[in-house]
């Protein structure tokens with residue numbers, strides 16, 4: 718099967734300005750989770766925002782004294798993040814473009830949901846490798862039990878591949894990949910979001 722993330726990234730290139738305009742203000746649950754993540758990462762630590770989109774969270778985390786780099790597969794999205802003054806690179810969240818063990822924190826919101834389910838385990842292991850021991854993962858992704866193409870409501874003919882993950886199965890994979898989950902919870906805002914704060918442990 719063709720890699721669905723290519724077509725999904727092309728969709729984001731097309732909708733980037735409208736997406737940015739409609740997603741500038743995180744809901745209350747995400748605001749709390751983001752604050753919790755920022756409080757857990759050591760001050761001044763280096764954080765990668767994987768699937769950073771227009772850079773809302775990357776800029777906010779940078780404003781809290783963290784050294785942030787945004788990573789996105791969509792050039793238009795990476796460009797919007799860079800336009801905020803946050804370093805941003807074109808890259809794939811399945812293989813973070815950073816040195817092994819270099820990150821104090823890894824933040825990823827509403828982006829793992831575009832990675833095919835079959836690639837979940839390899840992606841989590843790559844994230845483990847990118848973090849230093851004790852590094853913090855802040856992950857928010859869609860909860861559910863289905864996978865497939867969804868048309869963008871405001872852009873007829875443009876599609877994104879969505880994976881709605883079973884929370885228990887994802888938490889199990891995180892543990893197997895070498896993460897210790899500190900807390901997790903569900904938040905319903907449009908979709909049902911599973912937020913997970915986890916720490917890299919040595920295995």
Ligand SMILES: C[S@@+](CC[C@H](N)C(=O)[O-])C[C@H]1O[C@@H](n2cnc3c(N)ncnc32)[C@H](O)[C@@H]1O
Nearest residue numbers: 729768769770789790791794809810826828831
């Ligand atoms: C729903 S948006 C979320 C953006 C941002 N995290 C936020 O919460 O506003 C998903 C983002 O993930 C990016 N993305 C999708 N698949 C990706 C991949 N394999 N690697 C890097 N970025 C990816 C998209 O280009 C898009 O910018």
